[in-house]
Amino acid sequence: MTRFQTAILTLTAAAAGATPTTDRSLGAIVDCPTARSANSPCLWAGEDGHVVDSHTLRELLLDKNYVAHSDREAYRRNLQTHMEKLGHEFSYHMGVNERHLTSSPDRELTPEQFVDQEVFSSYSRRLEAEANSTNSSAVSSSGSSKYWNWCDSDNSMGHSVCSPVKSQKSCGSCWSFVAADAIETAVVIAENASAAVSLSPQQFLTCSTLQTTQTFEYCWASDSGVDGASWMQTKIKWESQNNGCNGGMTHGAFMDAAQNGWGLVTELTMPYDDSNSGSSSSTNMSSVCSVSADKAAASITGWEQVVGTDCTASNNCATLLRTALEKQPIAVAITSNGGFGEYAGGFYNCPNNGVMASKNDLNHALLLVGYGTDSSIGDYWILKNSYGSSWGASGFIKLVADSKINCGLNVFPVIPTGAKAGAQAKTSVDSGGDKVFVGLSPTGWIAVAAATTIFTVVATAVGVGVSQRKLKVLRKQNSAILYAGGAIKQPFRTRLQHHNSASVCLQRPPPAPAQSASALVPPRQLGVSGAIGRQVRNMATSLRKLLALATLVAPAATQAHDPASFGTLLRCDDARCLWADRDGAAVPSDVMVTQFLQDEGIDTAPSEFRRRMEAHVDYLEQVHRHAAERDWAFSYAMGVNARHLYHDGNRKLSPFDFVQQEHQAALRQQQRRLSEQRRLANSTLGYRETLDWCSTDNSHNQSICTDVKSQNQCGSCWAFAAADSIETAVAVNGGTSPQSLSPQQFLECSSREMTATFDYCWAEGGVEGSSWLQSKMIWGSKNNGCNGGMTHAAFADAAQLHWSLLSQLDLPYNEEDTSQASAATLEAACDNSTTDTAAASISGWEQVVGTSCENSSDSTELLKLALQQQPISVAINSGGSFEEYKGGIYSCPNDGDFASSADIDHAIVLVGYGSNGTTDYWILKNSYGSSWGEKGFLRLAMDSKINCGLSVFPVIPTGALAGAAHTVVDGGGAVEFVGMSPDSWIVLGIAVAVVTLFLTVIGVIYASRQRNAFKEMLGKMERENGDHDFEELQRPAVVASGEMMPSPEQQDAGDDDAQHISRSLRPCAKTSLLRTILFLLRAVNMMKPFGGAKRHVKWHYETL
Incomplete structure (x- = not known):
């Protein structure tokens, strides 16, 4: 390195060291001495800007990105090489990020060559600035705005139109990310929406394969080229083909979406999986590429080049780009050479002072979202990248503008046209459709209940008023008759039958006597044998393959139609054994082991990983040879897989002893199976001959299972069995397609310690092969993350704590007790906070085999019978060659004999037979x-x-339903009025309507009876006293000069009769309405048949 270069680095380092560390991104260089040594290393920005050394930063990046143990050494070497090179080419705004974990450390230029280039570029820019006496490039020199950013509030909308920064990981899919970002921002602007809906880059990556030739115009250029890009002309034909992770062009993606009429789906509907094919089936892929409008979140009708076709307003491309940018964000391309991948903040200068020797230097698509100006740097562009938020300035870059082609921004500036939102851009109610009952929504039912209540209250009030008026007339007539007739010897009384009935109450049964347990089993956990902790691999889909477990082929002809899986032991002769490689070809074991190490990112040189795998390989080869010596073959295939890299080769049995045990067990099984088949064939329980809930061979005629998950090296089988059981139960109960639930939620949240009593009615008198099993056993257990647990305890936690269970998409599995999910998500997952994303809930659990032997005393028949209803969570012995199983019919080790209950150590889901x-x-x-x-x-x-072991822990979840444990209405919290929900108001409205209608009917019946009673009484008086008395009665009583008063006897007779009538009604006064009537009748005691001396009173019998 020249003294000039050393001086430049020293000055840059000193300037960088003066910058506050809080302004630095994770991985940025803080200081780097000119003469570095172990005692004087480079310093870097750690979390929160704190200064750390190189070793600390490497380990921090490995931990933050959940790099698996198997990958750490390879990733650490990659990262160390990048950091060493960055130390040489020190610049304050450069650093390392998660992409350096996987990218090759090879560079086009050595650190010295790169520094030479950038020093010369810096010198050239300074000379240009001095010649022009300005730092401006016309980006912000015209117009009223000096700063514009579509991803914050400094724009014409007044708010951000951008979704969060995405990450393309190691796939060359920048073109698909920019297409998604450009369309989602265009939709927000076109619809005047408040926020962007994140669209799926995976849809373009999977579906867009367009090969096209398009002519771009550059009116601001000349046919002799432009400064820094001699190849530039006024018109250029560009050929391109979209080719998945191998690259593509954004305008090609726009053309596919517009010409094929694609309905674009959200990122939630089709998540990014860092591959061309996507994670869904081919059928789903076909539907995603041609999704209907009602299922789409957005659509476009075309695309256009926005800068270069018209230079009427200006022939300055920066000015034209700025004007177009103020309408919407623009998809552009840039060169990602130089220090672009290491950018960690600040103002980035295009490599080599923006000079591009070839158009092939344009190799990365971004979204141009804004511009600004800095007093010292000058004008700059703001771009949104797709390297994740840990890159650059939270995923964005500030690119210093120039008078050339702006690092490539001027070459492919395109936008989508006709962007509009689709149906799925709107929020759904309850996250599962509208809440409707008998055709009416909750609001509709509230209105019906309110109208019904008002009507019944009004009708009741009218009825009471009419009844009171009629009773008032009757009371007046009765009082007049009692006084004027005077011949009634006995007061009139209404006789009502009053029936007393004992109240009916629900009786609690007395507590059931505690049943004594026959055995107490110590606490246990399933999955302990696999509890080697590994950290999650966020980037696993791009760095590793899911490796096949290899197997020993029994009769090879049975699987001739399928190529052998990677790692399968194919055959052995006297000299060597052959194994299946990645492509299924037969290779020696050392080649196969090397391929496993390469796929896991492990050094292929001799190491502990290679030693372990070779020990497993040697064991299986010996097993194969010992079996061949006996002229016997296993009924299933065996082999090695990625799990064997992390497990030592120690076995309980030697190869010879293992083969001897399984051979003898096979002979015993052959003798026993004929009688078992005859016995099962004669069963009268009526279950299906075959059943598979994960195919169409079941009562639903469709699979109710989600894809197979992987617990990796964590002993979390119990959490996976819980999730799988609940998601199938939801599909069975709801008749819906299954949704993959999150095992991580149980791993995070379920730590229940409990005892549970299991009944084994079929075990009366003992069980062959398991002398420890009794008819009733108490099992103790504790769920302890990767150290094991029990599925029924997970069910108990979910039911008793009312968890709203999340999908695997919302809370992905990361093979640790502590998840990478947000704190809010974890809090909601564990404390029953109602979430819009909740996928399921359960109300309990139960043991499904062993509590009753009414139909059969055979556990196999009982399992089959229970399995007709839904899949069952069970446990099994994972010893023997379980981990090496590849295919065929597996036989339980040692002919299914269990020396101890501890041999049952792995949870699994029983789905058929x-x-x-x-x-x-x-x-x-x-x-x-x-x-x-x-x-x-x-x-x-x-x-x-x-x-x-399947018969020991057969449990299922009960009350499994889709959606949250406590459903929210309208997706925005519970709708309440005066403290009650819509459902409560509906019930109250119905109750009020029924009660008031009933009381109205009772009141009408009572009033009618009273009228009839009075009529009978008057008729009787007419018959007993004759017409004369009534003629006298009907003549008006005229008061002349004095006051005509009734005698005390007459008044007492009237009063007594009113009292008798009142007492006769008292047994009926059981409601507030009848009590009101009773009160009015009692008022008769205070009524006077005649008024004052000057009052003329007339009674007419006809008024009755």
Whole structure:
């Protein structure tokens, strides 16, 4: 390095050291001495801008990105090489980020060459600035605005139109990300929406394969080129083809979306998976590429080049770009050479002072979102990248503007046209559709209840008023008769039957007596054997393959139609054994082991990982040879897989002892299976001959299972079995397609310690092969993350704590107790905060086999019978060659004999059963990934013992429903009025309507009876006293000069009769309405038949 270069680095380092560390991104260089040594290393920005050394930064980046143990050494070497080179080419705004974990450290220029180039560029820019006496490039020199940014509030909308920064990871898919970003911002502007809906880059990556030739015009250029780009002309034909992770052009993506009429889906609907194919099936891919309008979040009708076709307003491309940018963000391209990948903030200068020797230097698509000016730097552009938020300035870059082609921004400035929002851009109610009952929404039912209540209250009031008026007339007539007639010997009384009935109450049964347990089993956890902690690999899809478990082929002809999976032991002769490589070809073991190490990112040189794998390989080869010596073959295939890199080769049995045990067990099984098949064939329980809930061979005629998951090296089988069981139960109960639930939620939140009593009615008198099993056992357990747990305890937590269960998309699995999810998500997951994203809930759990033997005393038949309803969470022995299983019908080790209950150590889901004509088997879904077994599934031979443990812990979740445990209305919290929800108001309205209607009917009936009673009484008086008395009665009583008063006897007679009438009604006064009537009747005691001396009173019998 020249003294001039050293001086430049020293000055830059000193300037950088003076900059506050809080302004630095994670990974940025803070200081780097000219003469570095172990005692004087470069210093870097750690978390929160704190200064750390190189070693601390490397480990921090590895930890923050959840790099697996197997990958750490390779990633650490990559990162160290990048950091060493950056130390040489020190610049305050450069650093390392997560992309350096996987990218090759090879560079086009050495550190010295790069520094030479950039020093010369800096000198050239200074000379240009001095010649022009300005730092401006016309970006912000015209117009009223000096700063514009579509991703904050400094724009014409007054708010951000951008979604969060995405990450393309290691895939060359920048073109698809910019297409998605450009369209989602265009939709916000066109619809005047308040926020952007993040669209799926994966849809373009999967579907867009357009090959096209397009002519771009550059009116601001000349045919002799432009400064810094001699190849530039006024018109250029560009050829391109979109080719997934191998690159593409943004305008090609726009053309595909517009010409094919694609409905664009959200990132939530089709997440990015860092591959061309996407994570969904081919059927789903076809539907995604041609999604209908009602399922789309956005659409476009075309595209256009926005700068270069018209230079009427200006022939300055920076001015034209600025004017176009104020209408909407623009998809552009840039050169990502030089220090672009290491950018960590500040103002970035285009490499080589913006001089581009070839148009091939334009190799990265971004979204241009704004511009600004700085007093010292001059004008700059603001661009949104797709390297994740840890790159640059929170995912953005400030690019210093120039008078050339602005680092490439002027070459491909394109926008989508006709952008509009689709139906799925709108928020759905309850995250699962409108809440409707008998055709009416909750609001509709509230209105109906309110109208019904008002009507019944008004009708009741009118009825009461009419009844009171009629009763008033009757009371007047009765009082007149009682006084004027005077011959009534007995007061009139209404006789009502009053029935007293004992109240009916719900009786609580007395507490059931505690049942004594026959055995107490110490606490246990499933999955302990696999509890080697590994950190999650966020970038696993781009760095590793899901490796197949390899297997020993029994009769190879049975699988001739499928190529052997990677790692399968194919055959052995006297000299060597051959294994299947990545492509299924037969290779020696050392080649296969090397390929495993390469795929895991592990050094292929001798290491502990290679030693472990070679120990497993040697064991299986010996097993194969010992079996061949006995002229015997296993009924299933075996082999090695990625899990064997992390498990030592120690086994409980030697190869010879293992083969001897399994050979003898196979002979015993053959003798026993004929009688078992005859017994099961004669069953009268009426279950299906075959059943598979993960195919169409079931009562629903469709699969209710999600894709096979992988627990990796964590002992979390119990959490996966819980998630798989609940998601299938939801699909069975709701008749819907299954949604993959999050095992991470149980791993994070379920730490229940409990005891549970299990009944085994079929075990009366003991069980063959498991002498420890009794008819009733108490099992203790504690869920302890990667150290194991029990599925029924996970069910108990979810039910008793009322968890709203999240989908795997909302809370991904990361193989640790502490998730990468946000604190808010974890809090909602564990404390039952109602979330819009909740996918399911349960109300309890139950043991499904063993509590009753009414139908059969055979555990196999009882399992089959219970399995007709839904899949069952069970446990199994994962010893023997379970981990090496590749296909065929697996036999439980040691013929299914269990020396201890501790041998049951792995949770799994029982999904079906079948037969191959000679052997009946169970079908189980495992959590070792789809490369294990038969695409993640196991066929297990049935037996008459405990079915390799399946009969011991058969449990299911109960009350499984889709959606949150407590549903919110309208997606925005519970709708309440005066403290009650819509459902409560509906119930109250119905109750009020029923009660008031009932009281109205009672009141009308009562009033009618009273009228009839009075009429009968008057008729009787007419018959007893004759017409004369009534003629006298009907003549008006005239008061002449004095006051005519009734005698005391007459007044007392009237009063007594009113009292008798009042008492006769008292037994009926059971409601507030009747009490009101009773009160009015009692008022008769105070009524006087005659008024004052000057009052003329007339009674007419006809008024009755």
